[in-house]
Amino acid sequence: MNLNILKDSFVGFVRSHGMTRHFRRLAVLDMFKGSAASREVPPSLAQTLIAAAQADTAALLARLNSRVDGLTEAEADDIRAQVGLNEVQHEKPLPWWMHLWQCYKNPFNLLLTVLALVSYYTEDMKATIVIGTMVVLSTLMRFVQELRSNKAADQLKEMVSNTATVLRRDPEQRYSHDDADAALRLLDMTLHPKGVKRIELPIKHLVPGDIVQLAAGDMIPADLRVLTAKDLFISQAAMTGESLPVEKFAVHRGSEAGNPLELDNLCFMGTNVVSGSATSVVIGTGNQTYFGAIAERVTASDRGPTAFQSGVNRVSWLLIRFMLVMTPIVLLINGFTKGDWVEAALFALSVAVGLTPEMLPMIVTSTLAKGAVTLSRQKVIVKRLDAIQNFGAMDVLCTDKTGTLTQDKIFLERHTDIYGQPYDAVLQYAYLNSYYQTGLKNLLDVAVLEHAELQREMSVASAYRKVDEIPFDFERRRMSVVVSEREDHHELICKGALEEMVSICTHAWEDGRAVPLTTQLLSQIRATTAALNGEGLRVVAVAAKDLPPTKEVYGVADESDLVLIGYIAFLDPPKESTRPAIAALNRHGVEVKVLTGDNELVTAKICRQVGLAVQGMLLGAEVERMSDAELAIAVESTTVFAKLSPMHKERIVRVLHDNGHVVGFMGDGINDAAALRAADIGISVDTAVDIAKEAADLILLEKSLMVLEEGVLEGRRTFANMLKYIKMTASSNFGNVFSVLIASAFLPFLPMLPLHLLVQNLLYDVSQIAIPFDNVDDEFLQKPQRWNPADIGRFMVYFGPISSIFDITTFALMWYVFGANTLQHQTLFQSAWFIEGLLSQTLIVHMIRTQKIPFIQSRASWPLLGMTIVIMVLGVMLPMSLVAHYFKLQALPISYFYWLFAILLAYGGLTQAMKGWYARRYGWQ
Structure with a gap:
């Protein structure tokens, strides 16, 4: 018997049907990244994708029997009955007879079978019966146990599912507009279009022709043709090997391409939105996607x-x-x-x-x-079974701060001018920015929109119309909207992290007038915000400028020469369960480290509040300058890592793993996805963005961190x-x-x-x-x-x-x-x-x-x-x-x-x- 076969089967039970059929799309894409296999899709599928990319909007929608305002529920149900669910074949369970064969075909059963046959041919029926009984019992016990575990896992995973934002049309109304492209733009600009509703639909229920709206953090749920896009950047690294995100547009801007992956108005299942927003139409689901075609040719495998x-x-x-x-x-x-x-x-x-x-x-x-x-009773959903053992072996838990150590609810504590004094105007500007953005609405936006004072003055937004927006991304760390109160001018309102904001400001608002942003004034501004940070408040700067109404489309280049209006400061209180959870983890030999993109002063304040002793602190800029060898030494004596980029988080997790630690990472944002994948065990929450939930091994349905101890x-x-x-x-x-x-x-x-x-x-x-x-x-x-x-x-x-x-x-x-x-x-x-x-x-x-x-x-x-x-x-x-x-x-x-x-x-x-x-x-x- 071949020794490699023996070893693969003996060890490979952890990759057997009972565990690997719940593979993740990203893991499969990792496997064929950069290989020739990634180019080998059926010619018919490649031609279909290329044709969809080249068609104009009206013709494409007509071909898909769809409209700019989406399908009705009845239309979607009819299409789904014809094409099936949006699931790749490898994600479906094996038929029972294939599962039974998988449970039987290991070298030990084969060895026993050979021995039973030898006994039979030597007319030793007693040995034949006993050995046959061993084979049957071994196979059936494994079959029954795996069947039960798969069923339990499926029931648990059904509790956590990724969704897509889809337009659904009222069958009694039609969004009337002769120009499809103009109609799409109006839909994008209107938060609540008449006769159209935005719903969160489980990804597996998507059908060709569905109109899907994308924002930062979303998984691409199917193969999509982009209809409108605003600074849309897609991470295709797992599929193409490109390390940098790729910008997507409504119209292909390059030369003619024979490879669908080179078309910049198509998005592919399994990739994810890094920044920006878009409206798109589903052109392929399930096995009729680029990913599905590759998955049929490549054996699904878990990550390393x-x-x-x-x-x-x-x-x-x-x-x-x-x-x-x-x-x-x-x-x-x-x-x-x-x-x-x-x-x-x-x-x-x-x-x-x-x-x-x-x-x-x-x-x-x-x-x-x-x-x-057992964990499901504690409201913890296990997506990958062998993660349970890694949970027990974990000796370092790295965690994001916002939404994990702190509450999933942020409170708008103050709104001040540049000197830290209360100022109502800055609150109105912040409200307009949060109200009119359609991209990634984070907890800060929710806190602004729910602020009590503004709830009494909802008319502040009704006096304006939205012109355009410049979505958030993690490089700029800011986002802007352009609104118009009167038709004689436009207002660009921008909010974001302080350093990134002052880099695009030339003036500051002081005593009712704009004054130059001098070095001395900038020092005062930094001292004011540092004082607010020291109180544990998270500071977001707000700036604005007037523009002539000469255009309707704006971009990042327009974020310049702004006037700094003031700050909105948020209280991000720790969860009540954080302090006892950290103490319990420490008692059980698990060291907690905080990896956050937030300010170091705010992070230090939160750590003190939750009883986490800070032995050392590193900033993202310092991590950037370190070699892997230097970082490997530094991570052992550092408790808090602040102002990190997503790649910094992933690098720190990998270095800790290479140092011999079993590393857990807990996060819920798009900036945590890479670190969640790199960790031995990724932990997220059910309110996390799609890509974070997809990358995680465990999902917490309850906000209490005490379930980590259990x-x-x-x-x-x-x-x-x-x-x-x-x-x-x-x-x-x-x-x-x-x-x-x-x-x-x-x-x-x-x-x-x-x-x-x-x-x-x-x-x-x-x-x-x-x-x-x-x-x-x-x-x-x-x-x-x-x-x-x-x-x-x-x-x-x-x-x-x-x-x-x-x-x-x-x-x-x-x-x-x-x-x-x-x-x-x-x-x-x-x-x-x-x-x-x-x-x-x-x-x-x-x-x-x-x-x-x-x-x-x-x-x-x-x-x-x-x-x-x-x-x-x-x-x-x-x-x-x-x-x-x-x-x-x-x-x-x-x-x-x-x-x-x-x-x-x-x-x-x-x-x-x-x-x-x-x-x-x-x-x-």
Whole structure:
């Protein structure tokens, strides 16, 4: 059997159907980024996209049976019935028979199948039935567990879905306008057009012909043709390899292109809006998108290995190497000493099966699924199952500030002139800016629009009409609207971060007049805003200028020679749960670091309020100047990183990961998406922008951060129970093989038949089914836990031979006391070791599951306790039952069980003593 196939299947269960069919679009795009595959779409699809890009607006809408004011609900339903949901084929679950095949086709089942066939052709029907039962049980248990976990995951994920802003037309009305392009512009300029409503529609319900409005932070939900655009920049890096965002326009501005990706009036599913706004029409959904065509040609894969996957990989290789070394040795010893090479080969294959933890995929799936369901009760949605274990291994949590540490509600605390004195005019300007912008409305805009004083004066906006807007982006860190109160002039109103605002201002408003912005005045302005920041207020500057009414379209170049009017200052209070959550995380060995684009003074104030000790602070400009080596040193001693760009956040997370930390990142904005992807575990909230929710592994439905503590603890319980199974199986299997080697060298017959080994292994595996539901000692939950193959190997070497000591004692007992020392009495010998081996293996479950004294200081859960009792009773009764002769076993004398009780008692005592010594020397992971 090919070793790579063995390794891939053994390790690959974490990428099996049960976990990877929930892949993310971005992960798939990462896989073929920059490759030739990204150009290989069907010619018919490429021609369709190119034709859509070249068509004028009216003709394209007519071809799609759509209008500028969108489809009606009935029209959309009819189209959806014809074309199906907007889902790529790979995102749909496998049919049950394919899933069943996936659960069967691993090397261990194949090995057992080969062994069953060999037994069948040698007319050993008993072995055939037992081995066949093992294959069926192993496959069905995994199938059922994965089916249940997939169903639970689907139900949980349905609670969090990305949406698109879609226009829906009232069937009784029609937006009448002869010129489609002019009609679109009027729709863009009108917040509430007559007969048209804007709705948030789940992405999977989109259909060709839907009119979609885009803003910063949106995922591109399907293949779109841009109809109107305002400074629209799309990140296509995952699809094309271009690192910089690409600007999109309503009309293709380049030369003729044969590759749809080069057309700058098309947007493609799976990319995202970095800045700007647009109105567009859906031209392709599901598999009829560029992404869908590529996904059909490329095998979907998750992103690069996480800490969990890498750990399983290393542990798996450890067990595989052990199996590959020990199996040939067993074969050679038994072949040479017994002379029957066929039976020796069957025995060696049985040993190989016994050495492989074939139930590990089922144990992991069950444990992770249980963790996901438990977290769902805490209102945490798990999008990727293996993220649960990473949660428990996390030792550094990086978090954004706004909306995560602080409340999801920002309050407009002050509106002042340039000297910090109350000033109503600046509030009116800010209100007009927030009211008329149609791009990314953040919490600051919501706070302005909901301000009590302005709610009484709603007429302030009705006196103006909107002319145009210049959307927000993270490079400029500002946005502008152009409005007109009278037709003889236009007013450009801009608000944004202080430094970016003063860079485009030449004057400031002082005592009712515009005065030049001198160096001295600029120093006063910075001192005023610093004082406001020191009070924990977030300051946004507001500026304006009058313009002649000579044009209707404005751009970034028009943001110049502005007059600074004043500031609006926001109170961003911390969540009530932040302080206890940070304290709880620190108690459990998780260090919290703040990564924010906000001002360092405001951030420091918030940190003091939530009890986060700031040991060091770095600004984005300093991070920019550092090499990776310098940053790797600095991140270890820095608590707060302020004034960061999105790329700074991602770089810091990657550096922490490269330093050996398991890194979590919590954020909810478009500027957090890159860091969420780079982290071992990305955490977001249900109110986050689309791209942040898409990149996250966990979604919090509740604003309380205390669920983070429960998530960490659940992750550690999950890891603890998986580790129990591996340690139990590895150590007991090592001891069994060691006993087999000794017995094979000295006995004139096999110490146990292949059939016995298989039945014993089957019963032992069944006893482990309840491990995912076992209790975990509190001591194990106090610090981050991660895979340590060296520790597992050492554990196996130290604890495995303990069982061999008592196996050899059993051999001596049967040989000298009960006279089972000839070929005629081998069944008595084999029956005795069958019972002793099964009971000692089952006993070790309770010994190794805890560092404490089992049954007294630490008790297993009732499901695990009940399952082990049932298996032990079944194992003792089998040699005494009516079917014993079918398994080539026989009843044992009553006196044997007195000896057996003493052997098991001594075994438990020696194991407990070894546990104490081992824990003092190496620790008890």
